[in-house]
Amino acid sequence: MYVRIVLLALLLTIPAFLGFQIMFLAVSAVILAILTLSWFYMEKETGFVSLGHSIPFGLSAYLAALNPYLIPICSLTLLPFIFFGKTIFPFATFVASIFTWHFSHYIIIDGGGEEGFRVESFDPSELYIASTIFFIIFSIFFYFLSKSNFGLKVKAVRDDEIAAKALGINPWPMKIVPTIISGIISSLAGLLHAKLFGHVSPDIFSPFFSIFPFVAIMIGREPLVGSYLIVVSSWFLSPYIPEFHYLVYALILIVLPYVRSNRGF
Amino acid sequence: MITLTFIFSVVIYSILSLLFLICYRVCKILNLSLGSLYTLGAYSYTINPLAPVFLGIALGSFLHFATRSLNLSKATVFSLGLAILIEEIVRINVRVQYVISDATKIEIFGFTTFLEHFISFLLSILILTIFLILFLTRVSMKIKVVEEDWELAEVYGIDTKFIRFLLILISSSLFCIIGGLYTSGSVLYPTMGWKILIFSIIIATVANFFKENAYLAIPFMSLLVCTLELFC
Numbered sequence: 001m002y003v004r005i006v007l008l009a010l011l012l013t014i015p016a017f018l019g020f021q022i023m024f025l026a027v028s029a030v031i032l033a034i035l036t037l038s039w040f041y042m043e044k045e046t047g048f049v050s051l052g053h054s055i056p057f058g059l060s061a062y063l064a065a066l067n068p069y070l071i072p073i074c075s076l077t078l079l080p081f082i083f084f085g086k087t088i089f090p091f092a093t094f095v096a097s098i099f100t101w102h103f104s105h106y107i108i109i110d111g112g113g114e115e116g117f118r119v120e121s122f123d124p125s126e127l128y129i130a131s132t133i134f135f136i137i138f139s140i141f142f143y144f145l146s147k148s149n150f151g152l153k154v155k156a157v158r159d160d161e162i163a164a165k166a167l168g169i170n171p172w173p174m175k176i177v178p179t180i181i182s183g184i185i186s187s188l189a190g191l192l193h194a195k196l197f198g199h200v201s202p203d204i205f206s207p208f209f210s211i212f213p214f215v216a217i218m219i220g221r222e223p224l225v226g227s228y229l230i231v232v233s234s235w236f237l238s239p240y241i242p243e244f245h246y247l248v249y250a251l252i253l254i255v256l257p258y259v260r261s262n263r264g265f
Numbered sequence: 266m267i268t269l270t271f272i273f274s275v276v277i278y279s280i281l282s283l284l285f286l287i288c289y290r291v292c293k294i295l296n297l298s299l300g301s302l303y304t305l306g307a308y309s310y311t312i313n314p315l316a317p318v319f320l321g322i323a324l325g326s327f328l329h330f331a332t333r334s335l336n337l338s339k340a341t342v343f344s345l346g347l348a349i350l351i352e353e354i355v356r357i358n359v360r361v362q363y364v365i366s367d368a369t370k371i372e373i374f375g376f377t378t379f380l381e382h383f384i385s386f387l388l389s390i391l392i393l394t395i396f397l398i399l400f401l402t403r404v405s406m407k408i409k410v411v412e413e414d415w416e417l418a419e420v421y422g423i424d425t426k427f428i429r430f431l432l433i434l435i436s437s438s439l440f441c442i443i444g445g446l447y448t449s450g451s452v453l454y455p456t457m458g459w460k461i462l463i464f465s466i467i468i469a470t471v472a473n474f475f476k477e478n479a480y481l482a483i484p485f486m487s488l489l490v491c492t493l494e495l496f497c
Binding site for chain 1: 295297331332335338339340341343345346349350352353357459460462463466
């Protein structure tokens with residue numbers, strides 16, 4: 001436990017002293033770690049495996065360019081899919097994310113389309129501090145939420161909905177509230193991502209972002225470690241194999257069904 | 266030209282959605298690799314017109330043997346991994362984002378179209394007709410039993426694994442072949458298969474609400490979706 005905390009603290013602090021390029025890479029990894037954290041909370045607590053977290057993530061980035069006042073609605077975008085049930089949920093969210101990816105090419109309002117939109121960017125060093133603080137706060141928040149009375153009810157519904165009902169727990173709030181919380185945090189990650197790059201294009205809805213949290217958890221076990229591993233390895237190998245991260249995604253998805261337990265699928 | 270393209274699209278989307286729905290209902294797999302097989306067919310056709318046939322058979326067989334012991338969800342995750350792998354291998358090999366595929370122009374009833382599009386249309390009509398004929402024979406009864414209850418079908422002595430293998434093989438091959446033929450004369454890019462897959466899923470999902478008449482509802486759903494696409 002202590003080793004993990006020290007390792008995570010090092011991952012969060014060391015890049016700040018290693019020059020602009022490394023810090024930029026670290027901000028990107030921490031922002032994606034926030035996205036992964038929001039995904040992991042939903043998967044771990046409710047058992048719903050989302051392959052569509054790119055929707056709140058990308059939509060908030062788009063709305064940062066178009067109309068920031070509408071960003072709160074991004075947190076509700078995953079809500080309709082929980083009515084499909086746990087088995088269909090991963091595929092329904094994935095198809096929706098691919099649909100959004102294609103549809104986003106047709107969003108043209110004074111620019112847009114394939115080119116995307118310009119977003120007012122922030123200084124990466126400020127974003128580094130902000131995203132690190134957000135990551136720590138959300139990690140602590142999820143830890144205590146998981147241990148709370150509400151968190152135990154959510155887990156009870158996840159493990160056995162009928163038994164939870166028999167105990168007088170209404171299952172729907174236990175699915176809806178974690179989905180909204182996860183949506184809010186992934187929307188925030190999307191907003192930070194847009195502010196980092198100063199630009200948003202349809203690629204933000206691509207399978208890279210929709211499957212990223214899933215793969216990050218599979219290879220890193222921790223949102224931060226997994227995000228760092230993917231971002232750093234993709235960056236180092238991109239001059240040789242630009243599609244490296246997608247190949248990793250594919251291999252993990254191919255091998256995963258043989259090694260993963262039935263929870264979530 | 267628009268009329269002819271529209272008719273071709275309705276028929277081709279019908280057959281692709283039908284294949285997707287059969288995979289889901291009979292083979293118990295949401296085969297997400299079909300879109301990438303369409304892309305692979307399109308690219309391989311530019312190298313050799315027979316390549317889509319062999320690639321479809323090879324990858325269909327691989328998918329069947331790799332997923333035969335997995336449940337629906339795990340088989341679907343596997344097919345998604347395969348889809349991404351195929352797409353990235355295409356991207357690594359092609360490198361250039363856009364490739365223009367050659368095609369032969371012909372004239373049908375005063376309309377100019379591509380020969381390859383016409384062949385894919387005829388092939389789709391042929392498969393739809395064969396399927397309709399099968400729907401009225403004993404063979405379809407076997408498929409229906411497998412669809413309804415896998416274990417019961419095995420009790421009746423039906424070779425469920427062979428039916429699954431055959432259907433995955435046919436669907437993979439046809440997606441590859443139609444991808445090769447129907448994209449002739451157009452610009453190819455590695456993500457083109459996703460659009461086809463989404464359309465097939467939408468048509469198959471809506472048709473699936475008709476339960477036992479789902480297969481018959483597919484052409485009508487395809488007509489509806491293509492009409493909407495035309496006006497949008």
